[in-house]
Structure formats: C-alpha cells, structure tokens
Amino acid sequence: MSGARWRFDAIGTRWTIDTDDPLAVDTRAAVTGIIGTFDREWSRFRSDSTVTALACGETTTAPADTAMMLDAYAELDAATGGAVNPLVGDALARRGYDATISLVDSGAAPAPTDWRGIVRHEAGTLRITPPAMLDVGALGKGRLVDLVHGALLTRVSGGIVIDAGGDLAVSGLTQRVALEHPYDTTRAIGVWSVTDAALCASAVNRRAWGAGLHHVLDARTGAPVRRYAATWAVAADAMTADAVATALFFDGGPALAADWGAEWVRMRTDGAIEWSPRSEAELFL
Secondary structure: OOOEEEEEEEOOEEEEEEEOOOOOHHHHHHHHHHHHHHHHHHOOOOOOOHHHHHHOOOOEEOOOOHHHHHHHHHHHHHHOOOOOOOOOHHHHHHOOOOOOOOOOOOOOOOOOOOHHHHEEEEOOEEEEOOOOOOOOOOOHHHHHHHHHHHHHHOOOOOOEEEEEOOEEEEEEEEEEEEEEEOOEEEEEEEEEEEEEEEEEEEEOOOOEEOOOEEOOEEOOOOEEOOOEEEEEEEEOOHHHHHHHHHHOOOOOHHHHHHHHOOEEEEEEOOOOEEEOOOOOOEEOO
C-alpha cells in the first residue's frame, strides 16, 4: 500500500506497519507500550519476565491473555495428539534455543504431557507446579499482532497492514502477500490476497542451527519436525492464523483449521504442496 511506513525491531523480529498517514507520536508510544508489556509477560528470553518467574517457582499475577492462550493451547494439544504443548520451553532450551540463544544442543527431551495439571490459572494468579518453562511461540506473536492491530484501529483511519516477521494483519484494503519458498528466499511458491484478515507463516529455515535443528519441535519427543518445511494460514485474527500455522506441521492441523474457519497452504520437505479446499492462494505449481 502507498502511504506511511514505520519499521522497527521488537521481540527479536522486524516489524513493519503501513498506514495511510504517518502515525502520531502518542500512537507509536501506545504500540511500543503494548509490545513491551507483552514481552515482559511472555518472553522466556528475559530474566525479568513473568515466564521466567514462573520457571523459578513463583506464583504471579496472571497476564490478561492467559485464559485465551491456554484455552487455545488445549485445543492445539487435542488436535495434534500432544505435539503442540505450552511447556515445550525447556525442550527448546535443551536443543540450544535457550535464553541466551546458545545454539548448543544437549539432546531431545519431551515436554510434560500433563501440562494442564501443571499450569495452574486460578483467582487471577498463575503458577507452574512443578516449575517449568512456558513457551507461547505457537500463537503468541499472532496474539501480539492482534493487540497492536486493535490499538491502531481505535487511533487511525484508512488501511492498516502490520507485518511482524511474517505474521500479518490487514484491514481496510487488500494486500497481496508472497509465500516465501523455505529453501530459496528469493522465490515464492505463490501469492495470497488478504482482505480484512490475518495471514501467519512458519518455516523451518527461519530459526535453524546445527545439524538440522530448528524451532518447530514435536513436544512429545523434543525432536524437530521433519515432514513439513513451511506453513501459511489465513484467519479472521492473527492468533488463530498463527496457531493454525503451527498445527499444520502435524497431522491434526487441517482438521483444526476447518474447525476454526481458517484456510491454509503447507509445503512438505520433499517439495510437495498441499492446501485447504477453499484456499484462495494463487500457487505457482
């Protein structure tokens, strides 16, 4: 879209926000504040975050997003047979994707399967017993995009496009989005036109290191997924699209997408491309 563009780095990724007119100083401050609060609550890379306090055995005030995100994780868990689990943080850390991003692999370890009994959310508090590391990466960035988008909708008029490292929210216009080839980032496997919706993508090449390691783990084993290389999902909101994009690395993903009203495309590691029956993506097959 033509107009004003604001680019900045936050939560370890590049953000681009396009609007018809430049954002006012107080609007930018509001966006920065929303991102800062979410990061202080949910980042496992910060020593002062709520997530880190929980991993140290503390009982904390539950962030406002707690029930929404844990409920979504329960559905993700059920749909994928336990492959998606919010206590995968320690498994990711063991593989080298830890607070310091050491990239030193200490081997695979499964996440606790009974996380719903371990993560205790009650009376406005949150605790994890026994202590473990939460990781909301399956849907957290999408949720944050929704929060930023909601704030902008109350402050600006006209079209809005938010791109947070491949998680997008679009309103007031149609945005054509290239679906980046995971093995050749100079190419696209297709284009998806998004109107008043969100598109989220995930790929094994984006945070990869060592001998075939990357950030998408099967929580049941602590091993990286090997069957799919990239996923894309379009839904009414970014948290849903982000969660579906994660679920699509596993067999239960398409059924969950249908239940949640999301459309999708995914690419296998052998190069084959699959898509949902009502997907409107223009694929270069």
